[in-house]
Amino acid sequence: xAMGVAWGMGGGCWEASKGLGPKAQFSYNSISxxxxxxxxxxxxxxxxxxxxxAESLSNEYLCTLLHLECEEIASLAEENGETADYxxxxxxxxxGGREELLSTEKExxxxxxxxLTEVPGGxxxxxxxxxxxxxxxxxxxxxxxxxxIRQLANSSDWKERLIAAWYVRDEEGDEETEIKDxxxxxxxxxxNGIFLVREGAGFQED
Numbered sequence: 001x002a003m004g005v006a007w008g009m010g011g012g013c014w015e016a017s018k019g020l021g022p023k024a025q026f027s028y029n030s031i032s033x034x035x036x037x038x039x040x041x042x043x044x045x046x047x048x049x050x051x052x053x054a055e056s057l058s059n060e061y062l063c064t065l066l067h068l069e070c071e072e073i074a075s076l077a078e079e080n081g082e083t084a085d086y087x088x089x090x091x092x093x094x095x096g097g098r099e100e101l102l103s104t105e106k107e108x109x110x111x112x113x114x115x116l117t118e119v120p121g122g123x124x125x126x127x128x129x130x131x132x133x134x135x136x137x138x139x140x141x142x143x144x145x146x147x148x149i150r151q152l153a154n155s156s157d158w159k160e161r162l163i164a165a166w167y168v169r170d171e172e173g174d175e176e177t178e179i180k181d182x183x184x185x186x187x188x189x190x191x192n193g194i195f196l197v198r199e200g201a202g203f204q205e206d
Contacts, residue, residue, distance in 0.1 A: 042068060046076040049087070054094035059101055065091045066108055074120035085122030088113065089130045096134040099141065106138050114159055125190045128159060132200060136166035146175045153179045158188035158197060165200030 045061045054062070065073065073091075074084035092113060095101045114131035116124040139149070153164035165183050168176040179201075186197035195205060 050080045054090040062095050085119045088127050092130040102138040109134050132162040132166045135163045161197045162200050165197050169202045
């Protein structure tokens, strides 16, 4: 896996030195602890998701779901008449709207969910897109240097380029525009022939 930005490893809350470049140092923060898991079972949490929607879930419940395996969510989804890919997308999208989770869950998003290649009964591509949105928002929240985004945009890994695409999508600065132009003709296509990186940067095919 090509890694233009060091996302760190593990499932706890991690701290990075200012900036998220390739030499960023991640260390476990003894003060900041992983989100506490309640005694509520994963089935009960999933039932809340089905009944109330991902946006209504607490940060704790979103973390519980994010730290399940894909197969576990697929099984719970099937039991509740839902599709796994749609459920996972909704969880990641909801987490991306919580400032606290942008930092604590970035490693789980980047190193697990964004690396999926198969989803039972569904497709992984839209999940990867939701992950890219999440990580682009996290980079923006961390005031990352534009050189780091340019490095992502030049990566051989289409997923890294997708993160860069979502980062610059709504930006209008000169350097951001240069990166958009770089991604305008990105060659990656999904199984349906959709240019995901181009679309991430805001370029729609006719």
